[in-house]
Amino acid sequence: MAIPSESRLGASTNGDLINRVQQLRLDGQLGAGKGSGGGGGSWLPWVLCGLLAITWAGVGVRSYKNTGQKTDDAPGGAPTGTPAASTGNAQAPQPNGVPAVAAGELVTQLKGNVIPSLQVTVSPRDVAAEITEIFFAEGKRVKKGDKIATLLDHQYANRHNTEIASVAAAEAQVTRAQAGQTSSAAKVAKAKSALAAAEARGTRSIAIQERATKDFDQARQQRSTGSIALLDYQRFDADKQAADADRIAANADIEAAKREIEAAEADVKTAAANTKAAGADLNAAKARCAEAQRLVENCTVAAPIDGTILTKSADKGALVSPMSFNVAAGICLIADLSKLEVEIDVPERQIMRLKSGQACKLQADADPSREYRGVVDRVMPIADDTKNVVKVRIRVYLPKAEQQGEFLKPKMSITATVYNTPFAFDRDKDLPWGDEATKK
Known part of the structure; x- marks a missing residue:
């Protein structure tokens, strides 16, 4: 059975307990001197709560607007001063739901790595023997048919x-x-x-x-x-x-x-x-x-292509056998550094915006001030389901004045900026790949 408050307070051993409780009431303290009414000072906490709510609402609206202005096409941000940084020419989405990109605008900007277009592991063909001589070193440029190594041929x-x-x-x-x-x-x-x-x-x-x-x-x-x-x-x-x-x-x-x-x-x-x-x-x-x-x-191993020695896999005295799993098969890795590509991982939600033939700007992390021209060459036919990305290969056009392998090297980190602009090969500046006529 509920006991009246007066009875409970009266039963207290301290007769002044009710007075002490009344002195601890916040509204009484805050409202002191503000008027004769007992509830006249209760408005201040509510005002503070309202201001706090308005402040958080403003922060949420601003965050929502900033998020809406960002585009998935440039997770790294478009370069300052480029036309692609402008968002004033937003286009309506295409029928498939992918927003269209206006001509000349930035399509995406992603990190990637340099890979050789032609890379060969040099190994003896159909023979297993001990290496007797080595005629190369890492970084050496060789021509097709040059002697790489000799094997014991008894x-x-x-x-x-x-x-x-x-x-x-x-x-x-x-x-x-x-x-x-x-x-x-x-x-x-x-x-x-x-x-x-x-x-x-x-x-x-x-x-x-x-x-x-x-x-x-x-x-x-x-x-x-x-x-x-x-x-x-x-x-x-x-x-x-x-x-x-x-x-x-x-x-x-x-x-x-x-x-x-x-x-x-x-x-x-x-x-x-x-x-x-x-x-x-x-x-x-x-x-x-x-x-x-x-x-x-x-037993005389020759270079299969013109290129540069990237790595050495075996040395003099080592046993090489292309037919054995327990013995080294390769002698060295050779690649043509005049024909390089950049491989980027494009999120699946962006892949429909990349097309073969789009112009690219490539900047190495080693020296961002050096820019290289590139073109989207091909979209790989299979996705990576572990990262939900599709690999895209960008062909790199070296300047004619630059020696192959002088700066750009395989596995370098590259920032690739893709624009919705057709790539145009410049015969006076670009080092040709030899198949430009078929790429048109």
């Missing part, structure tokens, strides 16, 4: 000598097979001559047989009439039998000559096959010899 040289001997043996086999083919052809000719002789004997035996048969038939008729002696009859009979035998022998000789021809022709085919096989073996031996010679030549 193993490959011995293999090459072995293959040379194999070629010589294969050539001897080809010569032998060709001689056998010639001998077989001679046998065929000899067999054909024997056949011709046998056929001639057969023709003569036929003629003799026919004459002997006629003489025997006549003698037999005469014998039946008794007009011929028995001895003569027997002689004609013997002549006929001899003619028949000669005919059989002649036919046998003809058949034998034909078999010899067939055998000789088979030998010719065999000899031709042997010659072909020997020729194939010779070609295989020559191919192995050429491969062995190529491996010997690959």
Whole structure:
């Protein structure tokens, strides 16, 4: 049950407690001397709260306006004094929701890094051996075909000598097979001559047989009439039998000559096959010899492109093997520093504003006063989902008067400012890449 306040105060051991509480009341103190009313001084806290609320509201409105004036296109801020810094020409958004950028205005300003357009890791091709000599140092410029290093080639040289001997043996086999083919052809000719002789004997035996048969038939008729002696009859009979035998022998000789021809022709085919096989073996031996010679030549490592040595991966005495995971494969890294690019990470919400062919201003952190001309070359076909960005490559055009690698170097930090202006190649100032005609 609620107890009246008067009862509670009366129950206090200190009778003046109510007076002390009234003295501690802020409104009573603040309102002292301001009037006879008890609530006349309570307006001041409310005024202070109101002023504080108005102040915070002003700060919030100003912060909101400043945030609205900032653009996502230039997170780093546009360079002072450039037309792109002006926000007075704000454009309506495009149909896809991306705000349009007026011609000549700043599209974006982002940090990036210099990368070579052409970079090659130099390593021996198909050979694994110890490095015997090194002919380069970091920063050295080389031409395509210049000697970079030499490898120990004893193993490959011995293999090459072995293959040379194999070629010589294969050539001897080809010569032998060709001689056998010639001998077989001679046998065929000899067999054909024997056949011709046998056929001639057969023709003569036929003629003799026919004459002997006629003489025997006549003698037999005469014998039946008794007009011929028995001895003569027997002689004609013997002549006929001899003619028949000669005919059989002649036919046998003809058949034998034909078999010899067939055998000789088979030998010719065999000899031709042997010659072909020997020729194939010779070609295989020559191919192995050429491969062995190529491996010997690959023990001399040459520069694959014109460029500058960036890094050294191995030195004299090191074992290099492009076919092993546990042994170093590369000898050095070479790049063409006359053709450099800047790679920037563009947020996905800005990527639709960048197009190939837009002009760029490039400034290295090492010396921001040096400006380079560039052009958006390509937007990479895949995004980075870990950072929600898309990589964009900007082609750098070095001044003709500047030596390649003199200032701009790979991995340097670059501030890239992209403008919505078509890039125009200047033949008098820009060092060409060689494909400007195809970029139009």
